[in-house]
Amino acid sequence: MKKIxxxxxxxxxxxxxxxxxxxxxxxxxxxxxxxxxxxxxAPGRYDEFYNFVSGGFSGQVSVYGLPSGRLLRVIxxxxxxxxxxxxxxxxxxxxxxxxxxxxxWDDQHHLALSQTNGEIDGRWIFANANNTPRVARIDLKTFNxxxxxxxPNSAGNHSSxxxxxxxxxxxxxxxxxxxxxxxxxxxxxNSYKQNFQGTISFIKVDKEHGGMDIAFxxxxxxxxxxxxxxxxxxxxxxxxxSCYNTEQANTLLEVNASxxxxxxIMAVNWKKAEExxxxxxGKKIPAKYVHNVYDEATxxxxxxxxxxxxxxxxxxxKDICYFIPCPKSPHGCDVDPTGEYIVGSGKLAxxxxxxxxxxxxxAIAKKDYIGDYNGIPVIKYESAxxxxxxxxxxxxxxxxxxxxxxxxxxxFVSSEIVKWNIKDLKVIDRQxxxxxxxxxxxxxxxxxxxNAKYVIAYNKITKDRYLPTGPELNQSAxxxxxxxxxxxxxxxxxxxxxxxxxxxxxADLIKNNSLKFFKIDENKNPxxxxxxxxxxVVREGNKVHVYMTAIRSHFVPDNIEGIKVxxxxxxxxxxxxxxxxxxxxxxxxxxxxxxxxxMPGETRTLKWTADKVGIxxxxxxxxxxxxxxxxxxxxxxxxxxSNVPLLFSTGKNMPKTDSAQKK
Ligand code: RUQ
Ligand code: CUA
Numbered sequence: 001m002k003k004i005x006x007x008x009x010x011x012x013x014x015x016x017x018x019x020x021x022x023x024x025x026x027x028x029x030x031x032x033x034x035x036x037x038x039x040x041x042a043p044g045r046y047d048e049f050y051n052f053v054s055g056g057f058s059g060q061v062s063v064y065g066l067p068s069g070r071l072l073r074v075i076x077x078x079x080x081x082x083x084x085x086x087x088x089x090x091x092x093x094x095x096x097x098x099x100x101x102x103x104x105w106d107d108q109h110h111l112a113l114s115q116t117n118g119e120i121d122g123r124w125i126f127a128n129a130n131n132t133p134r135v136a137r138i139d140l141k142t143f144n145x146x147x148x149x150x151x152p153n154s155a156g157n158h159s160s161x162x163x164x165x166x167x168x169x170x171x172x173x174x175x176x177x178x179x180x181x182x183x184x185x186x187x188x189x190n191s192y193k194q195n196f197q198g199t200i201s202f203i204k205v206d207k208e209h210g211g212m213d214i215a216f217x218x219x220x221x222x223x224x225x226x227x228x229x230x231x232x233x234x235x236x237x238x239x240x241x242s243c244y245n246t247e248q249a250n251t252l253l254e255v256n257a258s259x260x261x262x263x264x265i266m267a268v269n270w271k272k273a274e275e276x277x278x279x280x281x282g283k284k285i286p287a288k289y290v291h292n293v294y295d296e297a298t299x300x301x302x303x304x305x306x307x308x309x310x311x312x313x314x315x316x317x318k319d320i321c322y323f324i325p326c327p328k329s330p331h332g333c334d335v336d337p338t339g340e341y342i343v344g345s346g347k348l349a350x351x352x353x354x355x356x357x358x359x360x361x362x363a364i365a366k367k368d369y370i371g372d373y374n375g376i377p378v379i380k381y382e383s384a385x386x387x388x389x390x391x392x393x394x395x396x397x398x399x400x401x402x403x404x405x406x407x408x409x410x411x412f413v414s415s416e417i418v419k420w421n422i423k424d425l426k427v428i429d430r431q432x433x434x435x436x437x438x439x440x441x442x443x444x445x446x447x448x449x450x451n452a453k454y455v456i457a458y459n460k461i462t463k464d465r466y467l468p469t470g471p472e473l474n475q476s477a478x479x480x481x482x483x484x485x486x487x488x489x490x491x492x493x494x495x496x497x498x499x500x501x502x503x504x505x506x507a508d509l510i511k512n513n514s515l516k517f518f519k520i521d522e523n524k525n526p527x528x529x530x531x532x533x534x535x536x537v538v539r540e541g542n543k544v545h546v547y548m549t550a551i552r553s554h555f556v557p558d559n560i561e562g563i564k565v566x567x568x569x570x571x572x573x574x575x576x577x578x579x580x581x582x583x584x585x586x587x588x589x590x591x592x593x594x595x596x597x598x599m600p601g602e603t604r605t606l607k608w609t610a611d612k613v614g615i616x617x618x619x620x621x622x623x624x625x626x627x628x629x630x631x632x633x634x635x636x637x638x639x640x641x642s643n644v645p646l647l648f649s650t651g652k653n654m655p656k657t658d659s660a661q662k663k
């Protein structure tokens with residue numbers, strides 16, 4: 001969620017004041033020297049946590065170490081990556097395919113680390129593409145994107161991805177309601193109420209390999225699904241979604257979707273949905289969506305277009321969905337570690353409602369409803385409510401849990417994080433953020449076992465926190481020590497793109513499984529070259545395949561002649577190194593992408609079309625050895641009809657052939 005303009009919404013005068021003068025008086029002395037020490041990780045030492053942070057409009061996921069805030073890596077997911085060649089190499093291009101064609105850039109908001117028994121298991125992390133609805137799975141052995149699945153019947157995949165406690169499902173709710181893909185979408189926009197629909201996708205995850213597939217979709221009333229969380233423990237089997245625009249407005253939502261005093265949290269009994277599915281109550285409908293899988297053995301991604309999805313209609317199939325009134329325009333929807341308490345953060349609400357899972361169950365059993373909404377029962381607010389946190393702050397967005405009975409909520413408008421006790425609903429502590437905090441993260445803070453050492457606030461606005469860099473300033477994170485009673489700010493660090501949700505996990509769970517290099521013997525890329533002796537250049541019509549190797553500090557071959565204007569040249573470069581952290585790069589003058597970056601044991605292909613007669617330099621783009629600058633070569637391009645023979649070598653000169661036009 002970005003910079004909300006609240007001006008049209010009646011907030012208190014205090015709220016407006018806070019928006020316009022967001023520098024708290026104690027900004028200057030927020031951090032003392034003792035605090036700095038807590039964030040200090042000495043050179044050469046490892047951090048204690050990995051922090052995976054969504055990149056917002058960058059489309060990528062970045063990884064930081066905590067408590068240092070050091071940037072460890074940017075993982076390319078939904079955008080081309082000009083550093084690694086992701087999305088540019090032939091092997092990775094298919095990852096960005098969609099039913100709309102190849103999309104080089106998306107918007108990435110939320111992340112979910114895989115779980116077993118409600119605890120982070122360190123295997124994968126899931127990420128959403130918000131714009132063109134997709135869910136990705138990143139393999140934490142390699143930190144590579146392993147899979148991307150498109151979601152049909154969806155738009156603005158914001159309420160996504162959220163996972164169940166054994167990663168049975170990754171779940172995604174559509175932000176925009178839209179007409180279903182197989183319906184005639186050529187309808188008046190103001191027929192929203194009749195023709196539009198909200199869809200929630202349940203993606204099954206293979207236990208062993210992580211492979212994803214849509215198990216079913218729920219057809220829901222046309223509202224905006226914003227965020228979500230799965231039940232856990234006693235509420236395992238349920239899912240909770242925040243919904244706004246229950247007014248079902250289709251224009252000027254700022255005003256028209258802020259009319260009702262309460263919107264909803266939608267409770268979904270997904271075990272029930274599974275029963276209906278088993279009983280054959282699902283309808284298969286045509287839907288076109290693309291599934292991209294990166295095969296580790298061949299190191300190559302493949303796209304498959306799927307044509308059908310199974311839907312369950314929650315209006316017809318009773319007992320799947322229930323609405324719970326929630327004040328007002330709820331954003332975050334968070335479930336505490338016990339699974340009993342569900343916290344709805346109403347952006348325009350002056351309090352935080354905490355719902356009780358037990359009370360929700362009792363209300364359903366007694367049919368304690370105030371009516372229905374588009375055919376779905378609406379539970380009485382008081383019957384679902386455990387209690388309200390009074391005067392918590394302004395503009396609550398998200399809540400995480402410390403596992404010691406407390407919750408911490410972020411407040412966008414009043415720029416603060418607020419700690420409150422879940423049992424007595426009393427505010428315990430509040431600390432300013434600089435400024436306009438969105439998401440926050442406690443390691444394991446949405447699981448059964450939070451690790452309550454730190455909370456990190458992800459801020460939208462940072463004016464006056466960093467040296468000015470023109471009109472655009474970096475978004476940033478702030479790290480607070482929460483091991484004591486008072487939360488203490490200990491570090492600011494800038495982030496890549498706009499951070500939304502983030503998760504953190506103890507480094508031990510990941511670092512020992514991290515792959516150091518790909519075994520060359522196991523490389524099944526169809527274009528692999530397993531030794532310098534196997535290097536070759538093969539012409540097939542106007543396509544030329546160069547089977548090339550790279551090892552410190554030369555390519556084989558490094559001289560190639562006989563390429564002609566108009567040839568499509570595929571450089572299949574295999575990095576023969578079998579050592580950690582020795583990538584080679586590969587650049588070709590005139591190629592539209594600067595380089596490939598090839599990990600040890602890996603093969604990557606750069607496609608280049610020879611467009612001009614001349615000598616084309618090639619070189620390694622990654623400083624790999626003392627003689628890295630010597631890691632270079634030449635390709636000779638002759639006119640289209642020339643008879644220069646196809647020759648290649650390294651370390652030995654080829655005969656001097658003149659170019660003559662073939663008759
Ligand atoms: S949003 S700043 Cu896209 Cu998760 Cu709340
Ligand atoms: Cu290889 Cu530089």
